Amino acid sequence: MHSPADKSPALIELKAVSKIYGAGMAEVRALDSVDLSIDDGEFVAIMGPSGSGKSTAMNMLGCLDRPSSGRYLFKGVDVGALSRNQRALLRRHYLGFVFQGFNLLARTSAVENVELPLIYRGIAAAPRRRQAMKALAHVGLAGREHHSPGELSGGQQQRVAIARAIATRPAVLLADEPTGNLDTKTSLEIMELLERLNRDEGLTVIMVTHEAEMAAYAGRIIHFLDGRIDHDATNRDAA
Amino acid sequence: MFFETLKLAIQAIARNPLRSFLTVLGIVIGVGAVIAMVTIGNGTTARVAADIAKLGSNLLFVRPGQFGPGRSSAEAKPFNARDIAALKTQLHRARAVAPAAQTIVTAIYGTESRNTTISGTDNDFFTALDWQLTQGRSFLEGEIRSGRAACIIGETVRDELFGNAEALGQRIRVNKVSCEVIGLLAAKGQSSFGTDRDDIIVMPLRTFQRRIAGNTNITAIYISARDGVQTAKVQADIERLLRERRNIGPGAEDDFSVRDMKEVAQTLTATTTVLTGLLGAVAGVSLLVGGIGIMNIMLVSVTERTREIGIRLAIGAQESQVLLQFLVEAIVLSLFGGVIGIMAGLGIAALATRAIQIPFVLDPMIVFFAFAFSALVGVLFGYFPARRAARLNPIDALRHE
Numbered sequence: 335m336h337s338p339a340d341k342s343p344a345l346i347e348l349k350a351v352s353k354i355y356g357a358g359m360a361e362v363r364a365l366d367s368v369d370l371s372i373d374d375g376e377f378v379a380i381m382g383p384s385g386s387g388k389s390t391a392m393n394m395l396g397c398l399d400r401p402s403s404g405r406y407l408f409k410g411v412d413v414g415a416l417s418r419n420q421r422a423l424l425r426r427h428y429l430g431f432v433f434q435g436f437n438l439l440a441r442t443s444a445v446e447n448v449e450l451p452l453i454y455r456g457i458a459a460a461p462r463r464r465q466a467m468k469a470l471a472h473v474g475l476a477g478r479e480h481h482s483p484g485e486l487s488g489g490q491q492q493r494v495a496i497a498r499a500i501a502t503r504p505a506v507l508l509a510d511e512p513t514g515n516l517d518t519k520t521s522l523e524i525m526e527l528l529e530r531l532n533r534d535e536g537l538t539v540i541m542v543t544h545e546a547e548m549a550a551y552a553g554r555i556i557h558f559l560d561g562r563i564d565h566d567a568t569n570r571d572a573a
Numbered sequence: 574m575f576f577e578t579l580k581l582a583i584q585a586i587a588r589n590p591l592r593s594f595l596t597v598l599g600i601v602i603g604v605g606a607v608i609a610m611v612t613i614g615n616g617t618t619a620r621v622a623a624d625i626a627k628l629g630s631n632l633l634f635v636r637p638g639q640f641g642p643g644r645s646s647a648e649a650k651p652f653n654a655r656d657i658a659a660l661k662t663q664l665h666r667a668r669a670v671a672p673a674a675q676t677i678v679t680a681i682y683g684t685e686s687r688n689t690t691i692s693g694t695d696n697d698f699f700t701a702l703d704w705q706l707t708q709g710r711s712f713l714e715g716e717i718r719s720g721r722a723a724c725i726i727g728e729t730v731r732d733e734l735f736g737n738a739e740a741l742g743q744r745i746r747v748n749k750v751s752c753e754v755i756g757l758l759a760a761k762g763q764s765s766f767g768t769d770r771d772d773i774i775v776m777p778l779r780t781f782q783r784r785i786a787g788n789t790n791i792t793a794i795y796i797s798a799r800d801g802v803q804t805a806k807v808q809a810d811i812e813r814l815l816r817e818r819r820n821i822g823p824g825a826e827d828d829f830s831v832r833d834m835k836e837v838a839q840t841l842t843a844t845t846t847v848l849t850g851l852l853g854a855v856a857g858v859s860l861l862v863g864g865i866g867i868m869n870i871m872l873v874s875v876t877e878r879t880r881e882i883g884i885r886l887a888i889g890a891q892e893s894q895v896l897l898q899f900l901v902e903a904i905v906l907s908l909f910g911g912v913i914g915i916m917a918g919l920g921i922a923a924l925a926t927r928a929i930q931i932p933f934v935l936d937p938m939i940v941f942f943a944f945a946f947s948a949l950v951g952v953l954f955g956y957f958p959a960r961r962a963a964r965l966n967p968i969d970a971l972r973h974e
């Protein structure tokens with residue numbers, strides 16, 4: 335799948351992307367001149383120790399943050415040159431994001447949380463509700479649709495966040511430790527769901543994980559270390 | 574999309590009932606206080622104006638001495654019958670010239686008694702003060718000349734002494750004098766100063782001087798100008814005539830004073846306008862307090878709202894959509910609070926005006942102003958923190974602490 339010599343532009347391309355927090359002595363290079371290319375339809379796992387820059391990279395790919403230097407091309411388009419509104423539209427129509435910290439709206443039911451991105455896509459109320467319910471069923475939350483985040487366990491909140499990210503059927507799913515709070519059985523169910531979406535619907539999945547068991551579902555595993563890509567390999571064991 | 578935004582805004586309002594309630598409360602307090610206060614103030618002014626109209630707008634009031642602090646009319650030389658005669662014959666622009674002397678007496682009828690004011694005067698008194706009789710008659714020429722003990726009584730005195738019984742033709746005792754009730758005055762109600770104008774007995778001046786006062790002093794003169802005549806001209810005539818009669822040399826100060834009741838009225842109206850202004854200021858403070866309340870709520874919730882904005886931006890909302898939502902949210906809360914505030918303010922004003930018996934005078938401008946101000950505060954403090962948040966990178970909004 336991963337072929338750098340592809341003639342059509344890669345779906346996602348980072349070119350010498352750095353992200354620097356702070357300045358002077360307190361400077362932290364969260365990303366240090368990272369080059370990365372991901373093609374349409376790939377299933378990528380990102381691994382690495384805590385603080386190695388995984389979330390920073392995901393935020394960059396999700397257009398939630400802007401690099402200190404370097405370029406980010408999405409479908410060959412330089413994201414850095416887009417306006418704020420254009421980047422919002424890019425997020426709306428192409429990306430689904432699962433945050434490490436879930437980021438659900440408080441005091442808002444699971445189904446309303448999942449509906450939120452659909453509202454911004456302009457989908458009418460009835461089909462929107464259907465799609466949201468279906469996404470929740472996918473992540474095993476049927477029957478919990480009307481609970482608010484405060485009434486859900488950490489794992490359930492995480493699954494609501496996943497449902498929200500896939501409900502729009504995005505081109506790319508960016509998931510930052512989507513199974514971090516789940517038991518092995520549920521984690522494996524989620525991985526199977528992602529694998530199915532990747533295989534059957536061509537969803538490009540980029541997922542951060544600490545667990546080799548979950549990374550094993552990916553076709554490619556990228557290791558981060560101190561803000562750099564330590565190694566990047568095709569996963570031959572992938573199903 | 575606007576309908577969706579409205580729905581989002583209403584959802585956001587419903588999601589945080591306490592915050593919404595406090596915001597609405599701030600607006601209700603501000604709007605309600607301003608409307609209630611100003612309406613009460615306006616009612617007071619209108620009441621005073623109406624009372625003044627009842628006084629007679631072309632009335633001049635003359636008394637010995639000067640008005641003002643440290644001056645007493647008791648020391649000044651009173652007027653006498655010849656002054657009155659001269660004024661009556663020489664003031665061509667005057668319709669009525671009524672002399673008056675007053676004191677407090679005890680009036681008794683049967684077992685009932687009442688302390689009241691008694692005025693000695695003549696029939697011009699009723700003309701000058703534009704005061705009708707409801708029953709009986711005014712004084713006869715003979716009664717005035719001879720000083721017969723005839724009384725015309727005010728409504729309060731009649732009620733206190735006679736209740737439901739017939740008053741006309743009865744004899745009441747005024748101090749030691751027995752006096753026949755020959756007429757009843759129409760009720761005038763309270764004056765703006767809170768005194769009861771119907772608490773009065775009127776008798777011929779000569780009767781009063783001989784039998785009650787024991788002197789011939791005249792301590793006041795009521796003069797009304799003819800229709801279409803400026804009171805200022807009549808006032809000048811009076812001053813010239815009285816200076817001459819009282820031998821006041823050129824350059825010397827008057828030892829009497831002429832008051833145009835219209836001026837008194839204007840002073841009074843000015844006072845109530847100040848009162849209204851004061852009430853308005855109090856209301857303004859309420860408005861400010863309400864505004865600060867709203868501001869506080871908005872600032873306290875800014876972290877949560879910033880994160881919410883971050884989430885919305887991250888899943889594909891545009892800055893303008895987020896801002897529209899927050900704007901609509903602020904407008905809905907402000908409108909809601911404004912409407913409740915207007916109703917509460919009008920309700921309080923209606924109760925208060927009824928309680929203190931003043932007219933209910935609504936000033937639409939104030940309603941509009943109070944509403945606009947609160948709406949502005951609500952929108953400003955709902956909108957601007959949101960705008961700041963919506964301009965952040967989504968990730969920075971999400972990380973906001």
Ligand SMILES: Nc1ncnc2c1ncn2[C@@H]1O[C@H](COP(=O)(O)OP(=O)(O)OP(=O)(O)O)[C@@H](O)[C@H]1O
Nearest residue numbers: 355356362363364383384385386387388389390391
């Ligand atoms: N907003 C920030 N300000 C300053 N430093 C930051 C900020 N965000 C991240 N960093 C730093 O950048 C580095 C990379 O952080 P990042 O969140 O990408 O790590 P991570 O690989 O996702 O770790 P984990 O596995 O614990 O989630 C860390 O050293 C972190 O301290």
Ligand SMILES: [Mg+2]
Nearest residue numbers: 388389434510
């Ligand atoms: Mg992380």
